[in-house]
Amino acid sequence: MIKNTQVILKSTPEGEPNVSNFAFTESDIPTLNDKQVLCKTLYLSLDPYMRSQIAGRHISGSIKPGDVLHGETVSEVIESLDEHYKVGDKVRCMGGWQKYSLHSAKDLNKISEHINPSSYALSVLGMPGLTAYAGLVWQAKPKAGDVVVISAATGAVGSMAGQLAKIYGCKVIGIAGSDAKCAYAKEQLGYDECINRGTEDLASRLDELCPKGVDIYFDLVGGEILNTVSARLAIGARIILCGLMAEYNQKERIGGPPPGFWIRSRAKIYGLVVYDFEHRRQEFIDVCLPLINNGSLKTREDIAQGIAAAPEAFCRLMKGANMGKALVKVS
């Protein structure tokens, strides 16, 4: 009988997680009941919001010691009691950090054969891509000439948002954590500029690069960067609040900018949760798939090999050491 390998949270990390916070467990594959579908995990998506689940602060639920970690996967059907799914179908589902997962058919989403490689259903055409599209296009509504600033500029969401902003004719300034990421942002993703937040003074660089202020800020980090950008908004600015990388490793939430910054710029600020845009996913794919196929949108995936590599890959992600969308190729 095949055994399932699962990654469980061993202990709740304080600050940055490390591999000792995780453990592996082996278990039997449950037998299928009515309408259930058994899947083999092909790719597991690793995302910063998982740190927030572990901290008990995420809207999608909490992960406590002993729990199998949650996560979206691209999986392949290996056994099915539902007529809509047959062995070999590739699906997107909440497979979690494990080799096999059992689902009700209603919790599966078939992946179009046009999405190739199928890992794109977790990256550029998946949740991060939809997040970037929803925030930038549907919420912030970019206009040609807008000055757009994007933190975590080369991350899964940021890299997509930056490229989309260029397509809309914006001036796009990235913020990233290393010279290598800044070079990648400018040379591969088309950012006009990218500020290394570790070695450059963000405030003075923004003053220099955005003399008329920032029209759109796509915020993936919160904390001090949100504050610094908020002090430099143009009239009518839009801010997409979408990630909190600065506080995911912290015990407490970090306060936001003084509201006076937002009043004086007449800013519109949008809290973005990608689940709200699930019903528009096809519309997003219809726009972006051709742009990927014709090379207008580039993507990069940082793929760790095997489920055993998942904890380390996640810890690298939470240090910002990944380059591109963090994935684990499970089988």
Added chain:
Amino acid sequence: MIKNTQVILKSTPEGEPNVSNFAFTESDIPTLNDKQVLCKTLYLSLDPYMRSQIAGRHISGSIKPGDVLHGETVSEVIESLDEHYKVGDKVRCMGGWQKYSLHSAKDLNKISEHINPSSYALSVLGMPGLTAYAGLVWQAKPKAGDVVVISAATGAVGSMAGQLAKIYGCKVIGIAGSDAKCAYAKEQLGYDECINRGTEDLASRLDELCPKGVDIYFDLVGGEILNTVSARLAIGARIILCGLMAEYNQKERIGGPPPGFWIRSRAKIYGLVVYDFEHRRQEFIDVCLPLINNGSLKTREDIAQGIAAAPEAFCRLMKGANMGKALVKVS
């Protein structure tokens, strides 16, 4: 020759202003040049934003020691070199804290005779009323059944916003600084509830009164109250950032709530500056004047007598000791 009496800032206050921060000066009335109009001040509007001008933080400009204080007035034309204005016309203008003011005709706005008393052009049908209407109706877009929280509930803006929210069929919770204000909010303005922020625990009272969270928060204060309300938002909440009473008397700006509160509630936050809605003033008056005339919208003015009373009336306003729109009847 008539002499003008002006109120100047004598010294920049630290913290709450007091009357010793102000001084009076007498000066000659200048002679009129081309197209100018000389006005006698009837009513001077006192508003919290003036504290921000004195602190040098307001978008409309700064007041330094020695400057005559700025302010909107209802004034009467007493001499005119412009054909569009004749002696006796009542106008709304930036007359400032003084008995007489000289203007270019283009800086005057005639007050319709339907606005009666003319002081309403500074209160319920003036800038505070337009602020409330723009924020609540045009930005927050209230729906029947929405739970609306309004800080500074009985102030010039809050009292209008609260009554408008009731007209839209919302459940309206006020926050105010005294039992007398809370009683006025409930008994006269129609608030469903009003929380005394000085004697009641805001967090637990909001939990009790808004078990499903807050749909609209009209924020006139910033600071800790904004934080406490932001922790209790319903999905799809709207926040109007419109005033910063909590920081006007402070040396530094006060930080805002953790952005995570706004992400999880998918909030839309709007920075409101009433000047942006000046072009829609008539639309607002057309809606609200009949509501005032038929008693659906009530108003209350806290009128000090004589220009000499202006500093003390302003200090009372900045302590929250006024009840209703703070005005000075100058002549």
